[in-house]
Amino acid sequence: NAGVTQTPKFRILKIGQSMTLQCAQDMNHNYMYWYRQDPGMGLKLIYYSVGAGITDKGEVPNGYNVSRSTTEDFPLRLELAAPSQTSVYFCASRVNRDRVYEQYFGPGTRLTVT
Amino acid sequence: EDQVTQSPEALRLQEGESSSLNCSYTVSGLRGLFWYRQDPGKGPEFLFTLYSAGEEKEKERLKATLTKKESFLHITAPKPEDSATYLCAVQPSYSSASKIIFGSGTRLSIRP
Numbered sequence: 001n002a003g004v005t006q007t008p009k010f011r012i013l014k015i016g017q018s019m020t021l022q023c024a025q026d027m028n029h030n031y032m033y034w035y036r037q038d039p040g041m042g043l044k045l046i047y048y049s050v051g052a053g054i055t056d057k058g059e060v061p062n063g064y065n066v067s068r069s070t071t072e073d074f075p076l077r078l079e080l081a082a083p084s085q086t087s088v089y090f091c092a093s094r095v096n097r098d099r100v101y102e103q104y105f106g107p108g109t110r111l112t113v114t
Numbered sequence: 115e116d117q118v119t120q121s122p123e124a125l126r127l128q129e130g131e132s133s134s135l136n137c138s139y140t141v142s143g144l145r146g147l148f149w150y151r152q153d154p155g156k157g158p159e160f161l162f163t164l165y166s167a168g169e170e171k172e173k174e175r176l177k178a179t180l181t182k183k184e185s186f187l188h189i190t191a192p193k194p195e196d197s198a199t200y201l202c203a204v205q206p207s208y209s210s211a212s213k214i215i216f217g218s219g220t221r222l223s224i225r226p
Contacts, residue, residue, distance in 0.1 A: 004157070033212075042118070042201070042216035043158075058212060090157050099165065101146045101205055103214070105157030 001026050004106035006091050012112045013081040021076040021109050023091030030096040032074040033058075033103065034066065036087040043090065049074055050096070081113045116141045120202050120217035127224050130191050135200055135220045138184040143207030147185050149178050150201040152219065158201055192224045 007022045025032065030051045035043040045058030049068040063085060065077040074093075078085060088110050092103040117140045127133055139147065146165055150158035162171045164180040171178050175196060177188040187200055199219040206213060 040123075040218060042218045043203075044216075045212060045214070048212045056212065092157075099146075100163075101214075102148060102160040102163055103158075104160065105150075107157050108155070 003027065004091055004093055004104050006089075006106035006109050008109060009107065010110045012114065013078075015081060015083065015113060017081050018077070018079050019081070021078070021089055021091075021111075023074045023076065023106060024072050025074075025091075025093040025104070026072065027093060027095070027104065028071060029093035029104075030071070031094045032068065033092040033094075034064070034074070034076045035090045035092065036060065037090060037108075038087050046076065046089075078111075083113050085111065086113045087111060116204075116206055116213075116215050118202055118204055118215050118217040120200075120220050122220060123218070124221040125223070127189075127192055127222070129193060129224055129226050132188070132190045132192070134189070135187040135222070136184060137187070137202030137217055139202075139204045139215075140183075141204055141206040141215070145205040145207045145209065147180055148203045148205075148214075149176075149185070149187055150203065152199045152201055161200075189222070192222075194224045194226050197222055197224045 004025045033048045034046040044060045047066040049055045088108045091106040094103045121136045149161040152158045162178040167182045179186045199221045201219045202217040
């Protein structure tokens with residue numbers, strides 16, 4: 001299993017540009033998540049999904065959008081990039097099973113908006 | 115307000131020098147507490163889940179313990195390869211799949 005994969009690894013955007021961060025998992029996990037991690041800060045939840053076709057906002061959703069058309073893929077869309085979106089973005093997934101809450105994370109995408 | 119606080123922010127140890135990292139939490143009921151390890155430039159890697167006060171889990175030189183207010187990650191006779199940032203996270207008992215609150219981490223550095 002490849003686990004959770006993310007592309008690209010790095011990206012530089014100009015203010016106002018848009019892009020999609022890709023995330024895929026091959027573990028047949030129902031739950032998928034997008035987090036951002038700023039230096040010295042904890043992970044902040046942007047959006048999450050409990051299955052194909054079902055998504056919901058997390059703690060910091062403004063400026064982002066998601067879709068979940070398949071179990072495997074959970075892309076994150078940035079519209080009109082702003083410097084405040086400079087961060088490292090992590091995708092994660094977990095199985096839907098009682099008392100099994102640990103998440104599996106991808107390697108991250110480092111995004112700079114200038 | 116639900117909160118997770120980790121201390122210290124950074125810890126430098128000599129190889130073989132045992133110590134503990136602290137994670138204190140304030141939530142309305144605990145469904146689970148998690149420890150992750152994060153290496154520079156990589157995503158967090160799951161280590162342990164603890165469910166109730168008094169529970170302990172071990173993996174190699176790491177041992178995690180849980181009380182009603184805090185968790186400790188004890189590291190015994192650490193080696194340089196244990197250097198990483200250790201993240202603590204909690205899932206409140208009222209939460210759905212979404213609400214997992216992360217601390218800001220402890221950066222651990224082990225000198226040979």
